[in-house]
Amino acid sequence: MTLNEIKNAIRNVPDFPKPGIQFKDITTALKQPEIFHQMLDLMAEKYRHTKIDYIVGIESRGFIFGAPLAYILGCGFIPIRKQGKLPAEIISQEYALEYGTDKIEMHKDALKEGDNVLIIDDLIATAGTAEAAAKLITQAGAKIIGFTFAIELSSLQGRKTLEKYAPVFSLIQYE
Numbered sequence: 001m002t003l004n005e006i007k008n009a010i011r012n013v014p015d016f017p018k019p020g021i022q023f024k025d026i027t028t029a030l031k032q033p034e035i036f037h038q039m040l041d042l043m044a045e046k047y048r049h050t051k052i053d054y055i056v057g058i059e060s061r062g063f064i065f066g067a068p069l070a071y072i073l074g075c076g077f078i079p080i081r082k083q084g085k086l087p088a089e090i091i092s093q094e095y096a097l098e099y100g101t102d103k104i105e106m107h108k109d110a111l112k113e114g115d116n117v118l119i120i121d122d123l124i125a126t127a128g129t130a131e132a133a134a135k136l137i138t139q140a141g142a143k144i145i146g147f148t149f150a151i152e153l154s155s156l157q158g159r160k161t162l163e164k165y166a167p168v169f170s171l172i173q174y175e
């Protein structure tokens, strides 16, 4: 299977959730077992020889790839969630949206100093979300060993922001 076949399985939905946005819909890829399998295998291959203690997945589509990847690589999975969802003591980080701000949270005791962490989400656009996740992990004293995404919207140059923290890997790229 080629990367092009994976790309063809991702549906583009114009003007969702608002005019001008080209929404990359992964549901059409996830429902095809051989495509989903291959996406995970390619991500896992990249990190097979890297020491990772935890995959940190960003709610909610980061969970879809993050949890099976943690299983394949034999490491733990930690969720970063939207505000108000985690039950125990949390640390939080605000980040800018196009209009206004949003907040993500992680359990305060999820990571300890020196843990090696891979951050995962389905897609990188401006990188605001992933950078907020990086700040949480840094605040916890853990070490970011990389960021991985199924999809990268290259023209938004989010990669530049994240490369200040750690290397960035994406499976499929769009302009």
Ligand code: AMP
Residues within 6 Å of the ligand: 021, 022, 023, 024, 025, 058, 059, 061, 121, 122, 123, 124, 125, 126, 127, 128, 129, 130, 158
């Ligand atoms: P950003 O913080 O700008 O990098 O945006 C990344 C987050 O927004 C990810 O969690 C994505 O799931 C979502 N997202 C942003 N743009 C798109 C898009 N064009 N298609 C699908 N999801 C998107």
